[in-house]
Amino acid sequence: MQNLDVIGRWIVIAGIALVVTGGLVWLLSKIPGVSQFPGTLKIQLGDSFTCVFPILASIVLSILLTIVLNVIARLMKH
16 A cells, blocks of 8 residues: 555655646746747747647746756755
């Protein structure tokens, strides 16, 4: 039964992380001009479908989050 407690805890943590990530993506979509960043792919099919992939912004965000999470992890070890 102890294994189920650990699995349940990880599922809850993953769910919280997913909600936070979804919230951040939603907030980032509200910033005007995100589709104008360099390195952004924009696919438009007719007038009804547009898909924007901010590749460069994703890479920069990934690097920043990696740095922040590494700093937090090092501070928690000490």
